[in-house]
Amino acid sequence: MANVDFRAVTKSFGAFTALHGLDLSIKSGEFVALLGPSGCGKTTTLRMLAGLEFPTTGDIIIGDRRVNDLAPGERDIAMVFQSYALYPHMTVAENMAYPLKKRGVPKADRGPMVAKTAEMLHLTALLDRKPKQLSGGQQQRVALGRALIRDPKVFLLDEPLSNLDAKLRSQLRAELIELHRRLGRTMVYVTHDQLEAMTMADRIAIMEGGNLQQFAPPAEVYARPANRFVAGFIGTPGMTLIDGALVQDQGRWLFEGDGLRLDVPALVAGASAGPAAFGIRPEDVHIGRGDLQGEIVLTEATGHETIVTVALSAAVRVVARVPGTPSLRIGERVPVGLDAACAHIFAAGPHGVRLNHPSGAAGADETDNIAAPLRVASKGVVS
Amino acid sequence: MPAPIQSPLERRYARLGLLLIAPTVLIFCAVIIYPLVSAIYLSLFRVFTPTLESSWVGLSNYRELLASGVFWKALWNTLIWTAGTLTLQIVLGIGMALVLHQNIWFRSLARSLILFPYFISTVVAVLVWKWVFNDLYGILNHLLMRGGIIDMPIDYLGSMPNAMISVILVGAWKYFPFVVIAVLARLQTIPEPLYEAARIDGAGPIARFFDVTLPQLRDVLVVIIMLRAIWDFKEFDLIWLLTGGGPSSSTETLPIVVYRQAFALNQMGMAAAWAVSMMAILLVFMIVYIRRTREKETA
Numbered sequence: 001m002a003n004v005d006f007r008a009v010t011k012s013f014g015a016f017t018a019l020h021g022l023d024l025s026i027k028s029g030e031f032v033a034l035l036g037p038s039g040c041g042k043t044t045t046l047r048m049l050a051g052l053e054f055p056t057t058g059d060i061i062i063g064d065r066r067v068n069d070l071a072p073g074e075r076d077i078a079m080v081f082q083s084y085a086l087y088p089h090m091t092v093a094e095n096m097a098y099p100l101k102k103r104g105v106p107k108a109d110r111g112p113m114v115a116k117t118a119e120m121l122h123l124t125a126l127l128d129r130k131p132k133q134l135s136g137g138q139q140q141r142v143a144l145g146r147a148l149i150r151d152p153k154v155f156l157l158d159e160p161l162s163n164l165d166a167k168l169r170s171q172l173r174a175e176l177i178e179l180h181r182r183l184g185r186t187m188v189y190v191t192h193d194q195l196e197a198m199t200m201a202d203r204i205a206i207m208e209g210g211n212l213q214q215f216a217p218p219a220e221v222y223a224r225p226a227n228r229f230v231a232g233f234i235g236t237p238g239m240t241l242i243d244g245a246l247v248q249d250q251g252r253w254l255f256e257g258d259g260l261r262l263d264v265p266a267l268v269a270g271a272s273a274g275p276a277a278f279g280i281r282p283e284d285v286h287i288g289r290g291d292l293q294g295e296i297v298l299t300e301a302t303g304h305e306t307i308v309t310v311a312l313s314a315a316v317r318v319v320a321r322v323p324g325t326p327s328l329r330i331g332e333r334v335p336v337g338l339d340a341a342c343a344h345i346f347a348a349g350p351h352g353v354r355l356n357h358p359s360g361a362a363g364a365d366e367t368d369n370i371a372a373p374l375r376v377a378s379k380g381v382v383s
Numbered sequence: 384m385p386a387p388i389q390s391p392l393e394r395r396y397a398r399l400g401l402l403l404i405a406p407t408v409l410i411f412c413a414v415i416i417y418p419l420v421s422a423i424y425l426s427l428f429r430v431f432t433p434t435l436e437s438s439w440v441g442l443s444n445y446r447e448l449l450a451s452g453v454f455w456k457a458l459w460n461t462l463i464w465t466a467g468t469l470t471l472q473i474v475l476g477i478g479m480a481l482v483l484h485q486n487i488w489f490r491s492l493a494r495s496l497i498l499f500p501y502f503i504s505t506v507v508a509v510l511v512w513k514w515v516f517n518d519l520y521g522i523l524n525h526l527l528m529r530g531g532i533i534d535m536p537i538d539y540l541g542s543m544p545n546a547m548i549s550v551i552l553v554g555a556w557k558y559f560p561f562v563v564i565a566v567l568a569r570l571q572t573i574p575e576p577l578y579e580a581a582r583i584d585g586a587g588p589i590a591r592f593f594d595v596t597l598p599q600l601r602d603v604l605v606v607i608i609m610l611r612a613i614w615d616f617k618e619f620d621l622i623w624l625l626t627g628g629g630p631s632s633s634t635e636t637l638p639i640v641v642y643r644q645a646f647a648l649n650q651m652g653m654a655a656a657w658a659v660s661m662m663a664i665l666l667v668f669m670i671v672y673i674r675r676t677r678e679k680e681t682a
Contacts (some may be wrong), residue, residue, distance in 0.1 A: 052579050073585035085576035089598035098594070102585035146584070 001185055002063035002153040003028045004049065009058030011044050011210075018044045019210045021058070026203075031180045031187045033201035035194060037233070040207040043158060046190045050079050050156050062153060073102070078147035079156040082163060084139045086131040086146075093118070093127040096145045103150070117149045120179075137168040144176075148183075155187040161196065169196075176200060194234055198222070206230050213351070227353050228346040231279050237307055239279045239344065240318040246276045246345065246355070255345065258316045260292075263340035264356065271355045275348035280338050282307065285320035287328070290337020294318070301325045310336055426659045430651035437652065444656035453632070453640065454660070461636040464551060464622070465615045471555035472611060473604070476562020481596075483563065484570045494567070501560035509624040512553050516540055543633045546626050550634050554621055558614075562607055569603040570596070609672040613665060637661045 004026040011019040019041045026032045034042035047053040049060060051072035060067050067075050078099070086095050096117060097110045105113070118124045121141045131139055140160060147155055157176075161169045177200050180187055191197055197204045198218040206213045206221065206229075214226035225231035231239050244257015246264070253271075255262045255278045262278060287308055294310035297317065308320045308328060318336065328334070346352040426444055428437040448454050483494055500508065515523050516539035524536040539549045573596065581591045619638040622628065628635035628643070637657065645654035 050579075050583060052582070072579070072582040073587075077583065079580070079583050081576045081580060083574060083576050085574065085580035087577065087580075087594065087598070089601070098581075098586075099584035102590060146580075 001028050003061075004154055004186060004188065005059075005061035006045070006049075007059040007061065009045075009048065009055045009060060011041070011048060011053065012056045017210060019048075019055075022212055024205055024212060024215060026186060026188065029184045029186055031189065031200060031202045033189045033191055033197035033204045034207060035191055035197040035204050036207035036213075037192060039209075041210040042190045042192075042205075042207050045207070046079075046156050046158055046188060049154070049188060050077060051075050076153045077156055078150055078152040078154075079158065080140075080143045080147050080160045082159040084131070084143040084163075086139055086142055088131055091128050091130055092123060092134070092142050092145075095131070095142055096149050099146060099150045113149055117145045120148070121145050136164050137172060140164065140172060144179075148179075151185075153186065155185055157187065157189045159191055160189075162191070162193070173199060194236070198234075206233065208233070208351075225279075225344065225354065227351050228277055228279070228349070229351050231344055231346065231354075235281060237282055237319050237321075239281050240285070241346075242278045242316055242318075243348070244276065244278060246271065246273050248273055255343075259313045260316060262338060262343070264345055265341055265343055266357050267345065267355050268357060271345075276355065277346045277348065277352060279344035279346060280318065281342065281344075282319045282321035284339040284342035285310075285318050286337035286339065287320050287322055287326070287334055290335050292336040292338065293333060294336040296328050296330055296332045296334060299328055299330070310334070312336065422655050423659055425652055426655035428652040430655075432645060432649035432651045435651070440652070444653050445660070448653070448656050448660060454657070456632065457635050457637050457640045458664070460547075460632075460634060461616060461638075463547060464554070464618070464634070464636055465612060467547070467551035468554035468558070469608065469611055469615055471551065472559040472562050473608065475555060475559040476607075477566055477600070479559065479563045480566035480570055481592075483567055497563050498560050500557050503557075505557070505620045506624060508557055509553070509621060512549075512556075512625065513540070516549055540626050541630050543630060546630055546634050550622055550625055553625060554615065554618065557621060558611065561611065565603055565607050566600060569600055573599045605675055606672075609668060609675065613668050613672070616665060616668070617661070637664075 004024075006022045006024040009019060009022045010017065022041075022045060024045075034045055036042050044053060048055050049062075051067065051070060051074075055068060062075060062077070087098065090098065093114050096114050100110045100113060101107075114127070115124070118127055121144060123138070123141055123145060126134060126138060126142075131142065134142065140163075143160070160176075161172055164172065173196060180200075189196070189200065198221075201218060203215060203217050204221050205215045208229050214221055214230045216224075216226070221230060221234055225234060225239075228241065232241060242255075242257050242260065244255055244260070246267075247254050247256050253264045253267055255264050255276065257278065264278070287310065292312055294312045296308060297311050298309040300307040304324070306322045306325050306328070308322055309317055310320060311317050318338070320336070322328075343356070345355040347355055427439065427441055429440045429444070430437040479497060483490060483497065487493075515521055518524060518536045518538045518541070521536075521539070523539070524533070527533045528536065537545065539545050577595050577599075578591055581595050586594055617638050618636070619642065622634055622636055623639055623642065626634045628639040638661070641654050641657045641661065644650045644657055
């Protein structure tokens with residue numbers, strides 16, 4: 001078990017810079033997800049931690065050791081690949097024993113270790129099979145077993161579930177959470193799937209364009225996105241973002257845009273009037289009550305809830321989450337309420353920073369206290 | 384057994400299928416089956432090549448052949464030549480393929496140049512090598528003596544075991560590009576994560592070769608070895624042109640004896656008996672090859 005530190009790590013491939021001065025501190029025993037769209041630098045970050053790529057500048061620390069100049073095999077890490085990367089000519093048992101063999105563990109000791117790991121992953125019956133005789137889920141469990149058997153300091157997982165079907169994915173997700181809880185090892189998990197990151201990680205590092213956008217627990221990332229990119233990226237359906245401007249009217253802050261005039265929550269010190277974006281999550285939009293009027297343009301019923309898109313004006317559409325399957329007709333005009341206390345205000349631009357305090361919190365410094373209860377709540381609303 | 388054909392449509396397709404493969408079957412019979420049967424038939428006669436005058440002798444050609452030391456000596460030579468040149472081809476071929484698989488700046492040029500020995504006509508190649516090996520004017524002796532490695536010129540083609548070694552070396556040089564190309568094609572399909580996983584598991588370069596590369600090459604190597612073994616076993620022109628089977632008969636392989644019997648000794652019947660015996664030995668290779676490919680298909 002060990003902490004992992006990235007200190008001002010930059011990675012360039014020729015003229016292209018994949019990572020711009022990454023600073024990231026992962027605590028010992030923590031489960032951290034690196035989340036972001038394709039090409040955001042998350043896989044590059046993981047591969048540098050594994051030793052498969054070399055940082056252009058900066059230091060990578062595992063435990064208290066700078067590992068920049070250590071080969072992958074010397075870093076005491078284990079990695080699970082998206083493609084599983086099982087050795088096709090070896091049996092399950094041989095695959096799992098391979099890292100032990102390469103580290104000089106005596107043959108007599110390998111057997112019991114393989115048996116123990118196989119039992120933990122329900123692979124005992126499959127030990128004599130070759131990888132191609134296994135299903136995708138079984139192969140992924142063997143890959144996990146090969147990583148687990150050695151008890152390394154850090155586990156690296158590179159989109160390990162993305163080749164599996166939805167049902168297996170949720171099953172293995174639960175198994176991974178359970179495994180992390182039981183082993184308490186440091187895990188770094190790369191994914192582009194926010195559901196995986198939100199449900200599994202202690203903290204999520206959201207990356208985009210080679211920059212770290214936010215590094216916080218899932219609940220905080222959801223409730224208090226640090227900037228407009230994170231706000232738009234996290235949450236399904238996504239946060240509605242309306243461009244406009246912050247104005248001050250008789251000492252009161254208001255948001256104006258596309259004919260709307262909206263109350264805004266408490267702003268951080270130093271916020272000034274000018275271009276800004278107003279964000280609101282679907283669960284904070286109320287249909288059937290409120291002082292705005294809107295026309296229903298789309299309803300998507302999923303059974304336990306209905307996602308309703310409402311046009312407030314020709315240019316502004318907001319998305320609302322309504323429980324159950326209410327009888328709403330397309331074209332119907334309904335009252336709409338936006339819960340101002342839960343709104344998010346961002347500075348202008350695609351990465352505009354957050355300008356207001358989180359809902360229900362008096363100040364930015366108290367967010368750690370609200371993270372835990374909120375995290376439970378957020379699992380219900382992210383899908 | 385295929386399921387019995389039932390519907391009229393299936394029967395129509397089956398008739399069309401027969402019609403479509405009929406030309407192939409006819410050509411196959413004309414150019415493979417007929418000559419094969421003729422050769423076996425011919426081997427039961429004593430035939431004088433220039434006049435094709437023949438008389439039935441039954442199996443006496445075979446009796447004579449198996450009783451003579453020449454057959455066993457030639458078979459032994461053939462096996463030494465095949466094993467020697469094939470081993471070198473495989474080792475050189477894999478080594479060169481590994482080099483050309485690396486990201487080196489002259490890779491594309493080297494990949495084309497490496498095919499040169501394989502493309503060049505055997506006659507031309509042998510002429511060049513004969514000059515290289517020439518004991519009086521050859522560049523090899525010249526360089527070795529210049530370098531102080533030898534004091535006296537070496538007779539590469541006129542003495543043993545030099546002649547067999549030279550033939551094996553030229554054979555390896557001529558045919559290893561085939562191995563390079565086949566192995567290189569396979570190398571490019573080995574997934575990179577396998578190597579990365581091995582590196583993380585603590586495997587060094589040599590362990591990665593034996594634990595990842597070689598097992599992945601296994602299937603293609605089996606096919607290459609079978610094919611090259613068959614082709615090397617019946618190699619004629621390279622050896623004939625280089626040594627003519629000499630000195631005396633020390634590089635005389637089975638195909639050379641067949642040629643001599645037919646056109647130097649004018650014993651076409653005997654030559655056919657030699658050729659059929661050779662085919663019987665090759666049949667062993669063929670059966671192994673067919674077994675392997677069939678296993679692959681059913682796997």
